[in-house]
Amino acid sequence: MPLDPDALLDAALTQARLGNQEGGVPIGAALFSADGTLLGAGRNRRIQDDDPSVHGETDAFRNAGRQLDYRSTTMATTLSPCWYCSGLVRQFRIGSLIVGENVTFDGGGHEWLREHGVEVIVLRNQECIDLMTEFIAREPAVWNEDIGVSS
Secondary structure, X not given: OOOOHHHHHHHHHHHHXXXXXXXXXXXXXXXXXXXXXXXXXXXXXXXXXXXXXXXXXXXXXHHHOOOOOOOOOEEEEOOOOOHHHHHHHHHOOOOEEEEOOOOOOOOOOHHHHXXXXXXXXXXXXXXXXXXXXXXXXXXXXXXXXHOOOOO
């Protein structure tokens, strides 16, 4: 039975909400096994940990621990991944990527990932769009820092 992308995105959204409550960038992610078991979840913690490398996808990946093979796994993320996180998906050959939205930010890697065999599903989830729209309006300097844009 195929996995429900909206159900998998819920775990990532939970993380994005937590990040928002903590005053961080509201981006969450979760990594799942082929049968839908949650392996690890995480959120963008750049602000909370003062660490520019802790994006939602990297936090979820780290929290999942070592896996023997990632080809059958699915990464769900609330926002289109940046090139850094797209590289993580490609490097470890994660098989599927569920993207909550790419309206507020399109990381640019969707087609590149597809070309390398990753199934990419973009949902355009309204809560994901709203979280990022509100954050970008409230913290434009932090957002620009997050995506590598100088002010």
